[in-house]
Amino acid sequence: xxxxxxxxxxxxxxxxxxxxxxxxxxxxxxxxxxxxxxxxxxxxxxxxxxxxxxxxxxxxxxxxxxxxxxxxxxxxxxxxxxxxxxxxxxxxxxxxxxxxxxxxxxxxxxxxxxxxxxxxxxxxxxxxxxxxxxxxxxxxxxxxxxxxxxxxxxxxxxxxxxxxxxxxxxxxxxxxxxxxxxxxxxxxxxxxxxxxxxxxxxxxxxxxxxxxxxxxxxxxxxxxxxxxxxxxxxxxxxxxxxxxxxxxxxxxx
Numbered sequence: 001x002x003x004x005x006x007x008x009x010x011x012x013x014x015x016x017x018x019x020x021x022x023x024x025x026x027x028x029x030x031x032x033x034x035x036x037x038x039x040x041x042x043x044x045x046x047x048x049x050x051x052x053x054x055x056x057x058x059x060x061x062x063x064x065x066x067x068x069x070x071x072x073x074x075x076x077x078x079x080x081x082x083x084x085x086x087x088x089x090x091x092x093x094x095x096x097x098x099x100x101x102x103x104x105x106x107x108x109x110x111x112x113x114x115x116x117x118x119x120x121x122x123x124x125x126x127x128x129x130x131x132x133x134x135x136x137x138x139x140x141x142x143x144x145x146x147x148x149x150x151x152x153x154x155x156x157x158x159x160x161x162x163x164x165x166x167x168x169x170x171x172x173x174x175x176x177x178x179x180x181x182x183x184x185x186x187x188x189x190x191x192x193x194x195x196x197x198x199x200x201x202x203x204x205x206x207x208x209x210x211x212x213x214x215x216x217x218x219x220x221x222x223x224x225x226x227x228x229x230x231x232x233x234x235x236x237x238x239x240x241x242x243x244x245x246x247x248x249x250x251x252x253x
Contacts, residue, residue: 009243016245017035018030021052035196054242060244068102113139154171194243202227206234
């Protein structure tokens with residue numbers, strides 16, 4: 001049995017289903033860990049390097065509701081079979097800030113993002129859930145934030161780090177530039193990672209390729225989390241590993 005995560009990005013049990021645009025080796029590693037992977041469909045409104053990025057095409061505010069771009073509607077049946085009620089949002093634009101409507105970092109009791117450009121239906125849902133809205137300048141908030149626990153995070157963005165620390169969170173700030181996105185742009189660590197269990201963070205690449213790799217490993221360990229490296233070589237931003245369902249029981253499904 002499985003159930004949608006109640007706290008987005010923060011599984012309480014082993015994850016069973018996620019959305020991610022992963023290379024074959026990384027996807028196979030997740031499958032061996034018991035996590036089924038759904039690949040986003042290309043959205044040709046977006047630049048080529050981001051057309052399958054889950055964090056631009058989906059946003060899960062928790063529970064059964066899941067927001068998705070119109071380009072992903074062919075996946076609705078699969079999502080419904082997993083217990084979700086998909087909500088179709090507006091199409092992303094081809095350039096910032098028109099592409100960040102769903103790029104909001106949603107935690108157990110907060111959401112961080114540049115809400116001036118947030119998808120209206122998503123913003124309404126977050127307010128309905130009484131999430132604390134943390135306004136930041138960084139439009140790619142979900143790309144830029146890696147969830148370690150409900151009060152521990154990793155980010156390259158100084159503004160996000162400052163905002164979360166002001167809320168009492170423990171934040172590891174890391175250096176920009178060591179996560180690959182394309183030949184033209186670097187990526188973000190949050191876009192290369194995602195929780196697949198309360199104590200496991202999946203990472204698309206080897207932490208020893210990052211200049212802050214030792215600090216990342218130490219920070220994870222301090223919070224009771226172990227990394228699962230999905231492939232060898234440089235860490236690469238694939239638009240995040242979005243955990244959606246976790247193990248459940250008949251009582252809580």
